[in-house]
Amino acid sequence: MQDLKLVSQDCADCPIRHRAVCARCETDELERLEEVKYYRSFEAGQTVVWQGDKMDFVASVVTGIASLTQTMEDGRTQMVGLLLPSDFVGRPGREIAAYDVVATTDLVMCCFRKKPFEQIMMQTPHIAERLLQMTLDELDAAREWMLLLGRKTAREKIASLLAIIAQRNASLTAHPKVGDVIFDLPLTREAMADYLGLTLETVSRQISALKRDGVIVLQGKRHVTVPDMRILLDEAGDDSDGGMLA
Amino acid sequence: MQDLKLVSQDCADCPIRHRAVCARCETDELERLEEVKYYRSFEAGQTVVWQGDKMDFVASVVTGIASLTQTMEDGRTQMVGLLLPSDFVGRPGREIAAYDVVATTDLVMCCFRKKPFEQIMMQTPHIAERLLQMTLDELDAAREWMLLLGRKTAREKIASLLAIIAQRNASLTAHPKVGDVIFDLPLTREAMADYLGLTLETVSRQISALKRDGVIVLQGKRHVTVPDMRILLDEAGDDSDGGMLA
DNA sequence: TCCATGCTTTGATGCAGATCAAGCCGCGCT
DNA sequence: AGCGCGGCTTGATCTGCATCAAAGCATGGA
Structure with a gap:
């Protein structure tokens, strides 16, 4: 499975030596992805996406740290996701961001436009499968985290x-x-x-x-x-x- | 999308009027699932699956309520999932249960053996897609829940x-x-x-x-x-x- | 150099929710 | 009826963490 991970990996023909999505992709899939791939940088403290905003890309963290946070009207905030390099952000099939994405440190992300990404996903069972596994991993982490928040x-x-x-x-x-x-x-x-x-x-x-x-x-x-x-x-x-x- | 939901639905040829998995399934897929489908009942308080146990089925709740709970050695427990009728339980691709599944009330579940379910899933893109969407829904719910636990x-x-x-x-x-x-x-x-x-x-x-x-x-x-x-x-x-x- | 600024530590105090304890209500059983 | 029991309420007290407040420590810029 490791070779299917959506990862940041060294990639010689990439400005910051980063290859994302799927190490076992067939060449044409990878190339279709390369066409819609781009990089974005953020400074520490910047908000990448606001809760409720349209989010038209998926991404993985190349360097730095991002966090997903929920905020109440009065300003109380709870972090609900911590993204380290190689972690994936995005909600295939969802238009709207469900929480803020914030650059906790200076941050570089590798982004893909969502539409083409989804199309490739639909046509490529092992990418869909891998995405499901990653989402299940996040769910497991979230549930451990709930025990921490509620009882520790x-x-x-x-x-x-x-x-x-x-x-x-x-x-x-x-x-x-x-x-x-x-x-x-x-x-x-x-x-x-x-x-x-x-x-x-x-x-x-x-x-x-x-x-x-x-x-x-x-x-x-x-x-x-x-x-x-x-x-x-x-x-x-x-x-x-x-x-x-x- | 509604017609792709993994739901409990009225199903005339089923003892408890329950049809699960996928309303838009092609006939043969559905029949393959019917072959591996069975029902299980539990009394309130019974544990359906223990954390760490092998879990060789996926299921959906027909009647009653089940909960997913995490427990610490000293007995502190935190509920991490609440399953009402039509909700799905299971971890495609995972052998081991990550938390206890407990019958909170008397409970009837509709189960499918995991292996064949996974095979059908792999061969049926829209089931995989639907499963991903459901998992994302659970993740959203978990993250709302984290805000509740941490800050409310x-x-x-x-x-x-x-x-x-x-x-x-x-x-x-x-x-x-x-x-x-x-x-x-x-x-x-x-x-x-x-x-x-x-x-x-x-x-x-x-x-x-x-x-x-x-x-x-x-x-x-x-x-x-x-x-x-x-x-x-x-x-x-x-x-x-x-x-x-x- | 000195100050401003952001991050951190530490102290004093208050309070929300835990803990300990009693008793109530409704239900099934004999 | 009388009893036991599981689920629920309410009271008294305690305590862990929040809140309010002040000061320490780096870093960078003028």
């Missing part, structure tokens, strides 16, 4: 988020699997709060607490070292290790 | 749930669209608490408060009358009316 304590929420980021990082880089797990937090405290359904003060306090208790080591505000991943996963209150441990 | 107050949560149930009911029955909206709560206070990430005491108190404030009228513990749906939707803190109002 602030400390468990923070530990869970750190674990999730560590895991997502590990799946992108060649994972060493030995010793400390090290990564940079790609989110501000405020973005973490929006992810977790907390305030930024609580996020800050709980990170300090985890540091004080030796669960994590911080260098600066963003660089995290996890001496023992099992302890962190235990703090997350989550039996599943997400495949992180053997 | 107890009162808003209750109002939102009542609105959701009212809407789902309206879409099943011929919706009068005039005057009071009336329905029966299909969930215990405890199930509502699991849905909303609250305790059952808080659910009870907030329902009492909405009653006291005239937002709803209760006859008994389950029968709800909503004198003015706009007030309820306003209490839910949700700008979207879910298509309930013109």
Whole structure:
């Protein structure tokens, strides 16, 4: 299945070495996609699409981080999706965006016009199949996230988020699997709060607490070292290790 | 699209007048499905599938209510899906159930063995397409739900749930669209608490408060009358009316 | 260099919702 | 009737997180 993933991959004949959609595509399919492919850049904080707007493209994240957020009239916001490089954004068959898409960091996306993308999808069973699998993955993630939002304590929420980021990082880089797990937090405290359904003060306090208790080591505000991943996963209150441990 | 919905529909040649999967199926597809179709009944409280178990069927709810729930080691549980009649359960392409499926009331499901279902799906683009659309619908619902869990107050949560149930009911029955909206709560206070990430005491108190404030009228513990749906939707803190109002 | 700005930390206080505890209501059973 | 039980309500109290407030720390620009 890996070869069917809608991914960002090195692509020699592409300005930013990015090939998207389907590594196993037949040549003509790929070329039809290339015709309708284009890149867009955003600065941190910019909104890519507003909830309710027409969204006439699908895309995948090349570099940077985007988030999907829901906002209430009075300004309360909840992040409902976190998109790292190679993640897919878009709603085949849907005209209207159901939530805001926001560039959390500087962001480059690889976009495809939706109409032609959908046509290719309809004619290419394994792309449709792959899209279904990705959507199911997102649904699984959303449901884990619901457990976090509904039932976990602030400390468990923070530990869970750190674990999730560590895991997502590990799946992108060649994972060493030995010793400390090290990564940079790609989110501000405020973005973490929006992810977790907390305030930024609580996020800050709980990170300090985890540091004080030796669960994590911080260098600066963003660089995290996890001496023992099992302890962190235990703090997350989550039996599943997400495949992180053997 | 409606004619492609995976639905429970009246079906004269079926013991419980239920035809599932695809109203526009070609005859032979439908018959292939009929061959692998069977019914299962459960009593309220029974678990249909355990998280982590192999799940070798997909199904749709015929009568009753099922819920998908996540549970932590210490017993905290969060509902992550609520399945009313005609809703689909199952994960095409997945071996293992990602969460418990529980019969919240007495329940009848119409099941299909997964393998043949998947084969038919692969060979039938519009079934695959329909499945993708349904999964996207579930994802949208999950993300609304995340906003509820992460950012809404107890009162808003209750109002939102009542609105959701009212809407789902309206879409099943011929919706009068005039005057009071009336329905029966299909969930215990405890199930509502699991849905909303609250305790059952808080659910009870907030329902009492909405009653006291005239937002709803209760006859008994389950029968709800909503004198003015706009007030309820306003209490839910949700700008979207879910298509309930013109 | 100094200040402005955005991000973060930390402290003091308040409150929404959890927890603990009792009792009520309706129903089925004997 | 009388009883037990599951579901529900209501009260008293506790507490985890929000809120309000202030100050620390980097970075970049004048």
